[in-house]
Amino acid sequence: xxxxxxxxxxSKAYDGxxxxxxxxxxxxxxxxxxxxxxxxxxxxxxxxxxxxxxxxTSGTLSVNGHEVSFATPSEAFAVGIVTVHQELSLVPSLxxxxxxxxGRLPRRGRFVDWSELHRQAAALLTEMELEIEPRRLVExxxxxxxxxxxxxxxxxxxxxxxILDEPTSALAAREVQHLFDLVRRLKARGVTVIxxxxxxxxxxxxxxxxxxxxxxxxxxxIEISDATPAKIVxxxxxxxxxxxxxxxxxxxxxxxxxxxxxLTRAPxxxxxxxxxxxxxxxxxxxxxxxxxxxVLRAIFGxxxxxxxxxxxxxxxxxxxxxxxxxxxxxxYTPENRKEVGLVQMAAIHDNLILASLDRxxxxxxxxxxxxxxxxxxxxxxxxxxVADPRLPVSTLxxxxxxxxxxxxxxxxxxxxxxxxxxxxGVDLQAKQQIFEIMWAEAEAxxxxxxxxxxxxxxxxxxxxxxxxxxxxxxxxxxxxTTNLTELYQLCMEGHP
Amino acid sequence: MSAxxxxxxxxxxxxxxxxxxxxxxxxxxxxILVLVVAAPxxxxxxxxxxxxxxxxxxxxxxxxxxxxxxxxxxxxxxxxGAALAGCxxxxxxxxxxxxxxxxxxxxxxxxxxxxxxxxCGVFTGKMRxxxxxxxxxxxxxMLAGLRGIANLISGGFPITSxxxxxxxxxxxxxxxxxxxxxxxxxxxxxxxxxxxxxxFGRAVYAVGGNAEASRLSGIDVYGTxxxxxxxxxxxxxxxxxxxxxxxxSGNGTAATGMExxxxxxxxxxxxxxxxxxxxxxGTLLGVLFxxxxxxxxxxxxxxxxxxxxxxxxxxxxAVLLNQVLERGIKR
Numbered sequence: 006x007x008x009x010x011x012x013x014x015x016s017k018a019y020d021g022x023x024x025x026x027x028x029x030x031x032x033x034x035x036x037x038x039x040x041x042x043x044x045x046x047x048x049x050x051x052x053x054x055x056x057x058x059x060x061x062t063s064g065t066l067s068v069n070g071h072e073v074s075f076a077t078p079s080e081a082f083a084v085g086i087v088t089v090h091q092e093l094s095l096v097p098s099l100x101x102x103x104x105x106x107x108g109r110l111p112r113r114g115r116f117v118d119w120s121e122l123h124r125q126a127a128a129l130l131t132e133m134e135l136e137i138e139p140r141r142l143v144e145x146x147x148x149x150x151x152x153x154x155x156x157x158x159x160x161x162x163x164x165x166x167x168i169l170d171e172p173t174s175a176l177a178a179r180e181v182q183h184l185f186d187l188v189r190r191l192k193a194r195g196v197t198v199i200x201x202x203x204x205x206x207x208x209x210x211x212x213x214x215x216x217x218x219x220x221x222x223x224x225x226x227i228e229i230s231d232a233t234p235a236k237i238v239x240x241x242x243x244x245x246x247x248x249x250x251x252x253x254x255x256x257x258x259x260x261x262x263x264x265x266x267x268l269t270r271a272p273x274x275x276x277x278x279x280x281x282x283x284x285x286x287x288x289x290x291x292x293x294x295x296x297x298x299x300v301l302r303a304i305f306g307x308x309x310x311x312x313x314x315x316x317x318x319x320x321x322x323x324x325x326x327x328x329x330x331x332x333x334x335x336x337y338t339p340e341n342r343k344e345v346g347l348v349q350m351a352a353i354h355d356n357l358i359l360a361s362l363d364r365x366x367x368x369x370x371x372x373x374x375x376x377x378x379x380x381x382x383x384x385x386x387x388x389x390x391v392a393d394p395r396l397p398v399s400t401l402x403x404x405x406x407x408x409x410x411x412x413x414x415x416x417x418x419x420x421x422x423x424x425x426x427x428x429x430g431v432d433l434q435a436k437q438q439i440f441e442i443m444w445a446e447a448e449a450x451x452x453x454x455x456x457x458x459x460x461x462x463x464x465x466x467x468x469x470x471x472x473x474x475x476x477x478x479x480x481x482x483x484x485x486t487t488n489l490t491e492l493y494q495l496c497m498e499g500h501p
Numbered sequence: 502m503s504a505x506x507x508x509x510x511x512x513x514x515x516x517x518x519x520x521x522x523x524x525x526x527x528x529x530x531x532x533i534l535v536l537v538v539a540a541p542x543x544x545x546x547x548x549x550x551x552x553x554x555x556x557x558x559x560x561x562x563x564x565x566x567x568x569x570x571x572x573x574x575x576x577x578x579x580x581x582g583a584a585l586a587g588c589x590x591x592x593x594x595x596x597x598x599x600x601x602x603x604x605x606x607x608x609x610x611x612x613x614x615x616x617x618x619x620x621c622g623v624f625t626g627k628m629r630x631x632x633x634x635x636x637x638x639x640x641x642x643m644l645a646g647l648r649g650i651a652n653l654i655s656g657g658f659p660i661t662s663x664x665x666x667x668x669x670x671x672x673x674x675x676x677x678x679x680x681x682x683x684x685x686x687x688x689x690x691x692x693x694x695x696x697x698x699x700x701f702g703r704a705v706y707a708v709g710g711n712a713e714a715s716r717l718s719g720i721d722v723y724g725t726x727x728x729x730x731x732x733x734x735x736x737x738x739x740x741x742x743x744x745x746x747x748x749x750s751g752n753g754t755a756a757t758g759m760e761x762x763x764x765x766x767x768x769x770x771x772x773x774x775x776x777x778x779x780x781x782x783g784t785l786l787g788v789l790f791x792x793x794x795x796x797x798x799x800x801x802x803x804x805x806x807x808x809x810x811x812x813x814x815x816x817x818x819a820v821l822l823n824q825v826l827e828r829g830i831k832r
Contacts, residue, residue: 305717307716307717327716327717327718327719328719328720328721330719331718331719332719337717339717344711344713344714345711345713345714345717346714346717347711347714348706348707348710348711348714348715348777349710349711350710350711350777350778351706351707351710351777355703355706355707359707359714359715359718359720360718360719360720362700362703362704362720363700365700366699366700369699369700369701370698370699370700371698371699371700371703372697372698413718417719
């Protein structure tokens with residue numbers, strides 16, 4: 006059975022946490038299988054095991070009816086399993102043909118046989134019905150064409166299994182159609198395709214089956230012919246218990262603390278206008294790449310703006326920079342806290358006063374004693390588990406690191422906070438604590454914008470939710486008047 | 502990641518940090534003990550004061566360079582910059598002594614030299630900010646260019662236009678202690694306070710440790726880097742003028758190759774070339790270490806060629822030691 010894959014009771018543990026737990030499923034050969042689940046659900050782990058990038062902690066994997074155990078990706082390669090990753094792995098400065106045959110260029114004697122290389126490359130490209138000249142440099146191609154080249158490269162290995170990891174996330178609509186045609190041709194040749202996506206419409210257009218994983222567990226598989234979007238959302242999210250949310254006083258919507266008009270930086274986001282009111286928690290929903298982070302970073306002055314107006318506390322802000330916005334009372338906790346939220350090599354103490362150094366110092370002078378009250382207050386108020394604040398911040402767990410990032414900003418006494426994916430990569434308890442901090446601060450008058458890819462978190466935490474889709478603001482909803490399925494639909498399609 | 506990271510015992514981590522903190526002190530003490538026994542005359546007071554005089558010019562620049570390297574930048578032009586400062590001072594004295602008198606001429610020349618030094622640092626910082634030219638490249642270009650300018654000013658010959666008594670600054674003594682040592686200690690104290698007890702100094706560490714995180718915390722990243730470079734430019738000019746005073750002339754070939762010794766002293770002192778880590782105190786130890794080892798080898802009649810080999814080996818050994826201790830802490 007060429008192209009048949011079977012997972013039997015496969016588990017994978019990272020540092021004692023099960024990323025994938027007793028996953029069992031057989032993928033039938035020659036079909037297109039969608040694999041769905043939220044971020045961190047375990048679907049990437051399953052794919053990495055199949056591609057040989059990580060090894061399962063327990064359980065077995067069979068390919069073509071034989072039990073296999075891949076120590077490296079090249080072993081998976083050898084039995085015909087090829088992966089096209091979300092990030093392209095082409096060398097932009099080389100030609101299309103050279104990229105396809107990278108590391109195995111056809112040779113005549115000791116020298117590269119260029120004419121043979123381009124002949125073979127052209128043959129492959131024609132076979133896939135792609136009109137791309139093999140001598141062109143990859144950097145001159147559109148993103149969609151590059152994605153096609155990547156797939157042609159994968160096909161040049163004559164795989165029996167092709168794994169596509171969110172291949173359409175960067176593609177324009179027309180290019181998506183090209184890609185789908187390509188996938189259908191591969192399927193017609195008997196190649197098994199495993200397709201990871203977040204987009205419901207693609208699922209119904211392309212896939213034969215849909216397999217859902219949640220929290221590391223196999224939830225189920227349905228034939229697309231029997232499925233509905235609501236059914237799949239239910240499988241992905243399950244019955245979610247509401248977080249215990251305190252009663253909130255009504256938000257006074259007379260004077261916005263932050264108001265933006267027609268913010269634009271194409272193609273990241275276009276014509277974004279909204280208001281944020283005192284004490285409000287405003288949620289921002291959207292798929293990866295919908296422009297949520299880009300909008301927040303632009304308002305904060307971390308990235309440029311092409312057009313639009315920002316008013317902060319009634320004051321027009323002409324050219325925002327992080328320094329200027331901080332002075333006005335805006336704080337921003339970035340989504341990738343490990344890379345840009347913290348100075349990893351520095352002490353917890355130093356990371357907690359990074360943004361407030363100028364407030365704490367008197368005439369530019371500072372010392373530990375002057376800084377310590379700010380540090381201990383955040384450690385106490387936010388419940389950060391710290392053995393000694395002089396230790397490097399890298400010794401803390403993800404949840405505690407996130408609290409340090411938040412504490413760093415609370416020390417600047419902000420009027421408005423942007424929380425960008427504050428719950429990503431933190432455990433359940435820390436997540437609940439972070440939401441409690443947000444609620445308590447909101448109660449004390451702080452306004453915040455809360456970005457999360459976990460839609461049920463937005464429904465639990467926010468007073469009001471804005472939905473972004475392809476860089477545009479497409480909807481505004483309140484948790485009381487919507488539900489998970491509707492919100493998911495809005496994020497994916499851009500309309501109800 | 503979570504549980505694993507928290508299991509790193511703070512106790513073990515701290516004691517290793519302590520070892521890393523004091524390892525340079527221990528090595529310096531060991532070196533001094535060896536030299537007291539092996540190098541004839543090393544322990545005498547005149548010789549020790551001589552060592553201090555010899556390291557002062559180097560140290561003044563090295564304290565600034567420490568800030569630059571912690572900020573994640575580098576300045577290769579300090580040797581050439583020191584020569585330029587001496588030549589500017591000499592040329593100004595030659596040009597103005599007749600009209601406004603010798604000491605006013607010295608004052609104007611010194612201000613001009615320091616202004617040029619600060620200007621070079623600002624230039625390097627702005628090249629980085631506006632055109633994304635690495636400081637390594639800008640200062641490599643200035644390493645050649647500034648020395649060329651210094652020689653153009655001096656016409657290729659030493660400028661001996663200083664007033665009588667000017668050599669007191671570089672070659673004189675106060676209460677038996679060489680004059681440059683006072684500058685050296687003053688710069689040490691000022692830089693120590695600046696790096697440890699001001700928001701600017703703390704920002705230098707943050708910027709070198711993670712520039713993007715600092716920017717997103719509302720810190721002026723390029724302003725901080727530029728100020729560190731400007732301070733080093735100013736200190737380079739000060740050092741260059743002390744050298745000119747010591748040798749009695751502004752000389753386009755003075756301080757050739759000094760940048761290597763300055764950077765070596767900073768690195769031996771435990772500052773990371775990757776930025777974000779380092780101490781002014783460590784640089785003081787590094788400077789004294791280099792001074793002692795060079796002086797000791799001279800006293801032991803080690804040939805100049807062997808001294809170069811030992812210097813090179815010392816730099817490598819210091820970096821290796823830091824890397825090994827670092828790994829120890831991580832594990």
